[in-house]
Amino acid sequence: MSLTIEVPGASAGAPPPRGTGHAIVTRGLTKRFRGGQVAVDSLDLAVPAGSVFGFLGPNGSGKTTTIRMLLGLVRPTSGGCEVLGEPMPEGLAGALPRVGALVEGPAFYPYLSGEANLRRIDAADPTSDRRTAAHRIAAALDRVGLTAAAGKRYRAYSLGMRQRLAIASALLVPRELLILDEPTNGLDPQGTREMRGLVREIAEAGTTVFVSSHLLAEVEQMCTHVGVMRTGRLVAQGPIAELRSGGEPRIRIETPDPAAAARVLGALGLTGVREGDGEVSADLGAEAPERVNAELVARGVAVRGLAVQRPSLEDVFVGLTGEGFDVEA
Amino acid sequence: MSRLDTPAQTRPETPPTETQPTETHPTETRPTETQPTEAETVANGAPERAAPARRGTAGGTLRLLGSELGLTFRRPRNIAMLAVLAAVPVIIGVVLRVVSDDGAEGGAGSIITAVAGNGMMLTFAALFVLVPLLLPVAVAVVAGDSVAGEAGMGTLRYLLAAPAGRTRLLAVKYANAVVFGLAATALVAASALITGFLLFPVGPITLLSGSTIPLAEGLVRVLVAVGYVAAGMAALAALALLLSTLTEISIGAIAATLVLVVVTQVLGAIPQLAPVEPYLLPSWWLGFDGALRAPMALDDMGQGLLVFAAYAVVCGSAAWARFTTKDITA
Known part of the structure; x- marks a missing residue:
C-alpha cells in the first residue's frame, strides 16, 4: 500500500526494466x-x-x-x-x-x-x-x-x-x-x-x-x-x-457453550469477541490458533469446530467503498 | 485470440486457416514462441520504434492525408454528391441544346445564350448554376462532418490516442476538405467541357466584353475560374470546419454552415444592406466571371481571393484554438 514515486526520467526511449519505476x-x-x-x-x-x-x-x-x-x-x-x-x-x-x-x-x-x-x-x-x-x-x-x-x-x-x-x-x-x-x-x-x-x-x-x-x-x-x-x-x-492480507483474520469456534468459550478467548487477550448461536468468533491477532484450541480444551470447553477466516477481497473492498462491485451504481 | 504468432513468425502472404498447428501442439509451440516474443519486445521493440519517431513525420502526415482522402472519395455519400454535381452540366447542356434546336433563343441570360454559340461557355453556365448552393452543400457536408462525424462515431478518441496530434489532424482534415472542394469544382468544369464539346460548336470565344480569344486561351480561363471557385469553397470549408469542432453532431455543423450560406446570400441581395455585402463570403463566389472579361478582371478577383483568405485564416485559427483545447469526452 506504500506509495513510492520514482519516475524514470531521461530513459524515455527504452522501457524501464520490470519491477522498477x-x-x-x-x-x-x-x-x-x-x-x-x-x-x-x-x-x-x-x-x-x-x-x-x-x-x-x-x-x-x-x-x-x-x-x-x-x-x-x-x-x-x-x-x-x-x-x-x-x-x-x-x-x-x-x-x-x-x-x-x-x-x-x-x-x-x-x-x-x-x-x-x-x-x-x-x-x-x-x-x-x-x-x-x-x-x-x-x-x-x-x-x-x-x-x-x-x-x-x-x-x-x-x-x-x-x-x-x-x-x-x-x-x-x-x-x-x-x-x-x-x-x-x-x-x-x-x-x-x-x-x-x-x-x-x-x-x-x-x-x-x-x-x-x-x-x-x-x-x-x-x-x-x-x-x-x-x-x-x-x-x-x-x-x-x-x-x-490487509484484513484481520478471525478465529471462529463452534461450541455448545459459547459463553464459556468467549470467556476463554477474552482471557487469552483476543479482541472483538462476538457470541453467536452455537459459535464464537474473535480477531486472532498474533495468537496461534492451535494455542487457542489447547486453551479451550484445557478449560473444559467442548470444541466442535475451529476455523481461521481471512476476509475475502470482496469484504475488503466493500469495506473500502461501502458497496459491492457488481452493483450498477 | 490465444495464438502467439509474432510478426516474425507469421507468414504475411497466406492468411492462416482455422486449423493451425497451435491448436494441435500447444505444449510444443508455446515455449519456443514465447521466448522470442519477450526478447523482441524488450530488447528490439522499443529502440526500433524510437528511430522513425524522430524522422519522417512529414511522410506520416502525408500518409494520414492519403487515408483521409481515401475515406472521403470512397464514401458512397460523397460519390453520390459528386455524381450529382457532374450530372448538372450535362442536364443544362441537353436542355439548352433542345431549346436552341426549337429556335427559341431570346430571353435567356447572356451566358446561357452564349453557350448555344460556343460549347466552352457551358462551363461558366454550369458554375453559375452550381456555385451559389449545390457546390457549397457538397463542401459543407465533407468539411462539416470532418471533426464532428469522428467525434460522433467515437473514432476521434482513437485517432487522438494513436496519437494523430490535434493540430496535425485538424490540418489534415482541412487539407482534405480543400482538396474535395477543388475536385468537385474541377469535376463540374470537366463534365461541362465534355458536354459542351459534344453538343455545341466549339471555336474562338467571344467574351462578355465583346472581344474574341482563341480556344486555348479560353481553356486557361476555365482553369482560372476553377481555381477561383475552389478558393471560395476552401474559405467555406474553414467555416464548416470551425462549426464542426463545436459539436459532436455532424448534421448540426453541416446544417449551420448551409443556413449561413443561404442567409448571407439573402442579406447580400437586400439593397438596403449594401454596405454589409462586401464582408459576406458568398458575395464573392460569383467573381469567377472576371475570367470572362478582356483583360481578366484581376483586381476584382484578387479582392475576392483576399476575402477568401481572410475567412480561411480567421475561421481556421478559431477552429484550431477550439480543437486543441477541447476535452474529448465523446
Missing part, C-alpha cells in the same frame, strides 16, 4: 467538469512498470475520466500525470506511440472492413512504419482471432468481434503500456476467458497493463496490483496480495 504516476490529479461536478478528485496513482494493474470501482466512480486524462483527451483541472515518464498532455507525442488503448468501448468506421479500420488507425500514428503496416495488421488480427473476418465490414461485426478489433488496434505495434477500459464488456464467458489469457500473455512479454473494471472477480483473476476508486477518489492501491 512506474508506467503511470499521477499527482493530485483532479477533473472538475463545467457543471461543477468533480469526476476525479486528487488522485495519486502509481502503476509499477511490468504490473497488471486493476483499476477498480463502481460505474461512475471516475475511472474513464482518469483514463481520458492519461491519454491526453481531457485536460486536468489541477494536478498532473506522467505516462511512461512523459508529462501529459504535453509529452503526448512521445508517450502515446508506446501506449495501446481501449477507451470506453470500441469505435470504428462502420462502412470500412476491420482491416481497413486498422489501416486507418495505423496511419494516424506518426511513428508507425507504413512499409510494415500490412504485415503488422495481419499479425494483430490473427492474434485476436479475427483473420477470417478481416474483410468484413465493421457494421456486420458482433459486439465481441468489435471488442477484439479494438484490442487488435492496441496491438498494432509492440507497446510498453496497454490501457484497457472495461475490456470484457459485452463479451460472453468464452470471450472473457480469452481476453484474460491475452492480457496475461501481453503482460508476460513485459508490457504493463492498466485495466479498468467494475467487476472484482475479473480484477482478482488478472491483476497483480489494484487501485480502488470511489466517487472520484482513490481509496486504496497496492499489490493485490497486500490488500488481501
Whole structure:
C-alpha cells in the first residue's frame, strides 16, 4: 500500500526494466467538469512498470475520466500525470506511440472492413512504419482471432468481434503500456476467458497493463496490483496480495457453550469477541490458533469446530467503498 | 485470440486457416514462441520504434492525408454528391441544346445564350448554376462532418490516442476538405467541357466584353475560374470546419454552415444592406466571371481571393484554438 514515486526520467526511449519505476504516476490529479461536478478528485496513482494493474470501482466512480486524462483527451483541472515518464498532455507525442488503448468501448468506421479500420488507425500514428503496416495488421488480427473476418465490414461485426478489433488496434505495434477500459464488456464467458489469457500473455512479454473494471472477480483473476476508486477518489492501491492480507483474520469456534468459550478467548487477550448461536468468533491477532484450541480444551470447553477466516477481497473492498462491485451504481 | 504468432513468425502472404498447428501442439509451440516474443519486445521493440519517431513525420502526415482522402472519395455519400454535381452540366447542356434546336433563343441570360454559340461557355453556365448552393452543400457536408462525424462515431478518441496530434489532424482534415472542394469544382468544369464539346460548336470565344480569344486561351480561363471557385469553397470549408469542432453532431455543423450560406446570400441581395455585402463570403463566389472579361478582371478577383483568405485564416485559427483545447469526452 506504500506509495513510492520514482519516475524514470531521461530513459524515455527504452522501457524501464520490470519491477522498477512506474508506467503511470499521477499527482493530485483532479477533473472538475463545467457543471461543477468533480469526476476525479486528487488522485495519486502509481502503476509499477511490468504490473497488471486493476483499476477498480463502481460505474461512475471516475475511472474513464482518469483514463481520458492519461491519454491526453481531457485536460486536468489541477494536478498532473506522467505516462511512461512523459508529462501529459504535453509529452503526448512521445508517450502515446508506446501506449495501446481501449477507451470506453470500441469505435470504428462502420462502412470500412476491420482491416481497413486498422489501416486507418495505423496511419494516424506518426511513428508507425507504413512499409510494415500490412504485415503488422495481419499479425494483430490473427492474434485476436479475427483473420477470417478481416474483410468484413465493421457494421456486420458482433459486439465481441468489435471488442477484439479494438484490442487488435492496441496491438498494432509492440507497446510498453496497454490501457484497457472495461475490456470484457459485452463479451460472453468464452470471450472473457480469452481476453484474460491475452492480457496475461501481453503482460508476460513485459508490457504493463492498466485495466479498468467494475467487476472484482475479473480484477482478482488478472491483476497483480489494484487501485480502488470511489466517487472520484482513490481509496486504496497496492499489490493485490497486500490488500488481501490487509484484513484481520478471525478465529471462529463452534461450541455448545459459547459463553464459556468467549470467556476463554477474552482471557487469552483476543479482541472483538462476538457470541453467536452455537459459535464464537474473535480477531486472532498474533495468537496461534492451535494455542487457542489447547486453551479451550484445557478449560473444559467442548470444541466442535475451529476455523481461521481471512476476509475475502470482496469484504475488503466493500469495506473500502461501502458497496459491492457488481452493483450498477 | 490465444495464438502467439509474432510478426516474425507469421507468414504475411497466406492468411492462416482455422486449423493451425497451435491448436494441435500447444505444449510444443508455446515455449519456443514465447521466448522470442519477450526478447523482441524488450530488447528490439522499443529502440526500433524510437528511430522513425524522430524522422519522417512529414511522410506520416502525408500518409494520414492519403487515408483521409481515401475515406472521403470512397464514401458512397460523397460519390453520390459528386455524381450529382457532374450530372448538372450535362442536364443544362441537353436542355439548352433542345431549346436552341426549337429556335427559341431570346430571353435567356447572356451566358446561357452564349453557350448555344460556343460549347466552352457551358462551363461558366454550369458554375453559375452550381456555385451559389449545390457546390457549397457538397463542401459543407465533407468539411462539416470532418471533426464532428469522428467525434460522433467515437473514432476521434482513437485517432487522438494513436496519437494523430490535434493540430496535425485538424490540418489534415482541412487539407482534405480543400482538396474535395477543388475536385468537385474541377469535376463540374470537366463534365461541362465534355458536354459542351459534344453538343455545341466549339471555336474562338467571344467574351462578355465583346472581344474574341482563341480556344486555348479560353481553356486557361476555365482553369482560372476553377481555381477561383475552389478558393471560395476552401474559405467555406474553414467555416464548416470551425462549426464542426463545436459539436459532436455532424448534421448540426453541416446544417449551420448551409443556413449561413443561404442567409448571407439573402442579406447580400437586400439593397438596403449594401454596405454589409462586401464582408459576406458568398458575395464573392460569383467573381469567377472576371475570367470572362478582356483583360481578366484581376483586381476584382484578387479582392475576392483576399476575402477568401481572410475567412480561411480567421475561421481556421478559431477552429484550431477550439480543437486543441477541447476535452474529448465523446
